[in-house]
Amino acid sequence: MSFWFNAGSKRWWSPARKLTSAVLASVMGAVDRGYRVVLATDAVCSSSDRTHDTLMTLYNERYAEQIETCDAATILANWR
DSSP states (O other): OOOEEETTTTEEEOHHHHHHHHHHHHHHHHHHTTOOEEEEGGGOOOSSHHHHHHHHHIIIIITTTTEEEEOHHHHHHHOO
């Protein structure tokens, strides 16, 4: 895993950590706007397995009516 240093904030951060937040914000924003969300589980990552698993559980259990999760191959095979 790579880490970058942001001189402005003088903090180290991981692109994977930022990606986790960006995906969560995008998914929840789409849900808030009433969109059907299909999330490719093998196309997202996190800086920790625990965080990734927690978010997958949230998507699959709490938001099962609004968010569908599956692998990218399944999405592509069913794309119309």
